[in-house]
Amino acid sequence: MPSPDFQSASPTPAQPVAAAPVAPVRVIAVASGKGGVGKTSVSVNLAMAMVNAGQRTLLLDTDLGLANVDVMLGLSPRFTLADVFAGRCELRDTLLEGPGGLWVVPAASGKRHMTELLPQQHVGLVHAFSQLDLPIDTMVVDNAAGIADGVLTFCQAAQDVIVVVCDEPASVTDAYALIKVLNRDRGVSRVQVLANQVQNAAEGRQLFGKLERVASRFLDVTLNYLGAIPRDEWLRRAIQRQESVIEAFPSSPSAIAFRDIARRAGQWQSPLGPSGHVEFYMERLITPARSAVA
Known part of the structure; x- marks a missing residue:
């Protein structure tokens, strides 16, 4: 039986360090910060755009408590993270193969106890991925909206954080609140900002400008403008069809924008090693350094 902190729910026994470097x-x-801004749609389509660009991609x-990645892709999971806990x-048993070879790890919907996990259980989940031989x-990583402990831990454990914002006062205010907590409480010093559901490119830039002006005054964080996804009827239709717009309508304005976002993300500097706090795939960060010394 797994321990309460999830440590014994590791997917496979510890594997020996490979002789060859692992990327x-x-x-x-x-x-x-706020729900309803299209965050999960961004996660799904960004992941699919990366798959189409030749990246072997896992969508977590x-x-x-309110998972819906599997619903958006028309998948029917046998097991979810609730079953793991x-x-x-x-x-490993939760892995689903989605469209184009995208790997998906689904969470549970309507399981209130999953929203009440202890901080060490969130950390245990992060550590479990280091042992997932995939x-x-x-x-x-598609996070819940808001500033709950799990959101902060999963963002801190990633190399890059994308904060999705749309042109609503509450969305901008809550996005700033999320960035502030990540920066002051978790030491996140760089955040990518993605404007969603914008009417035009200028609107996206204006949204980013609002956040950047406040953050530069009060926070020790660098905000980068990742780009904007236009308000697009084709995207709405893809959601209704339970498909990514990348697959359903590849020539649509939103699909083109997602491919551009994926291209920009692919140009970010690769992690050179662990940053000193809990991280996904920690072993993958340590192994190259060990191999170089050997």
Whole structure:
């Protein structure tokens, strides 16, 4: 039976360090201060755009109480992370193969106890991924909205954080609150900002400008403008069809924008090693350094 802190729910026994260097996994956390800004749609389509660009990609749903990544992709999971925590399966058993070869780890929906996990259980989940022997280049983490402990831990454990914001006063205010807590409480010093559901490129820039002006005055954080996703009827239709717009309508304005976002993310500097706090795929970050010394 797994221990309360999830440590014994590791997916596989510890593996010996490989002789050949293993490329580090790029982990990107997608978050938002406010719900309803299209964060999960961003996660799904960003992951699919990366798959189409040749990246072996895993999409992890960490909205542990109201998960819907599997619903958006029309998948029917046999097991979810709730089953892992309950000891009914291992992490590997939750893996689903989605469209285009995208790997998906689904969370549970309507499981209130999953929203009340202890901080060490969130950390235990992060550590479990270090032992998941899956050949991937990138992991996209779809977080719950807000500033709960799990959101902060999963963002801190990633190499890059994307905060999704739309043109609503509450969205901008809550996005700033999330960035402030990540920076002051978790030491996150760099955040990518993605404007969603904008009417035009200028609107996206204006949204970013609002956040940047306040953050530069009160926080020790660097905000980068990742780009904007336009308000697009084709995206709405893709959601209704339970498909990514990348697959359903590849020539649509939103699909083009997601491919551009994925291209920019692919140009970010790869992690050179662990940063000193809890991280996804820690072993992948340590192994290259060991191999170089050997």
